[in-house]
Amino acid sequence: MALTKTKDGKTYELIRFPMKTMNITQGNNGQYSHQGVTALDIAGKDTGIEPTFAPCSMRYKWHDSVANGNAIFFESVNKVMFADGSIDYATFMFIHDNYIGDILALANKGHVFAQWEEFGDEGTAGRATGNHCHFEVAKGKYSRPYDGPNRYGVYCLHNSISADKACVVDGVTIKNGNGMAWKKASQVSTGKQWTRDCILKEGEKTKSVSVQIGAWPGTNNAIKGGKVYIPALGNGIPMTKVTEAGDTRDGKFDNYLANTNAKVTVDECTVEAVDKAKNKVKIHGVWVNP
Ligand SMILES: [Zn+2]
Known part of the structure; x- marks a missing residue:
């Protein structure tokens, strides 16, 4: 069964982690x-x-020699949803698969590998010491196989990104997740994405600060006595400093903040302090996630 998620009215396949046990x-x-x-x-x-499983519906693009580990490259058929909520081709x-002739034979017939279709295997092709x-994974369509070598002599997939920003782990047994931030489909945010367009510095004025919140008990009483009270806003931000606080994203106060679309937008304010380690800034005396 396809693992999908809907964003802005369109349904996308999520990228699944390609093995059943993560070690x-x-x-x-x-x-x-x-x-x-x-x-x-x-x-x-x-x-x-x-075996390895297709993270999403994908097509074969290219493969390397057995000496280079039978490296084999695929591209998603459609745009897919990454674990960080972004949408793009993958x-x-x-x-290290010891034999990829089976995959190539299918590819020659124009086969499209379905999401979670078993297609390859662990192995030791190339310079591998044990089966793995x-x-x-990279964002975007396939354009060329490798970037590199880097200063350590290592090659990588062109534009590769950290797999925990791409793959969801539904149905995967995690034996060793390497301390990475693995998410399940239910944890992938389909809300608006942050765009990092500047670096906040102490003393600077921000145009606006918006805080996205999830649902939790009592959230619907978040607006009281002219202040918005949610954990992300500490001891409350006065409503006079807020342009929107609501679930509908219509720029109005709805006096109700209890779904994952809920948003609070705080007016122009001065950044009073920056905590780089915690990735937080202080505004109106309150630490928030920028
Ligand atoms: Zn490796």
């Missing part, structure tokens, strides 16, 4: 062979060979 033996920027790149080595449930690279799957 990451080397993560992003790993000391062994991932220096300076975002890549995962996935070992599965044991030292044997387990490109994938899998390495080296996996990388």
Whole structure:
């Protein structure tokens, strides 16, 4: 069954983690062979060979030699939803499958791999010491296989990003998640995305600050005595400093903040302090996530 999510009225496939057991033996920027790149080595449930599954509906694009690990590249058929909520095409690279003739035979017939269709395997092709799957994912259509070598001599998938920003882990047993921020489909935000267009500095004025909130008990009493009270806004922000507080995103006060669309927009204010480590700024005496 396809794992999908709807955003702005359109339904997209989510990108699924490509193995049933997540046992990451080397993560992003790993000391062994991932220096300076975002890549995962996935070992599965044991030292044997387990299959890999198509993260989304995808088409074969290119493959490398057996000496280079049978690296094989795919592109999503349509735009898909990443675990960070963004929408784009996705490109994938899998390495170390000992035999990819089966995949190539299907690809030659124009086969489209369906989401979660079993298509490949872990293996040791190339310079692998134990059975695993080296996996990388990139945003955007396939344009070329590799970037690199970087200053450590390591190549990576062109434009690769951290897999936890791409893949959801529904149906995956996590044995070792490498401390990464894995999400399930239900945790993927389909709300508005933050656009990082500037760096906030102490003393600067912001045009507006909007805070997106989720539903929790008592949220519908968040507006009291002329102030908005939600945890993200500490001890309350006066309504006179707020242009919208509501669930409908219509620019009005709805006196009700209890769904995942709820939003509070705080008027122009001065950044009083910046906590870089916590990624927070202080406005109106309150620490908020910028
Ligand atoms: Zn690797």
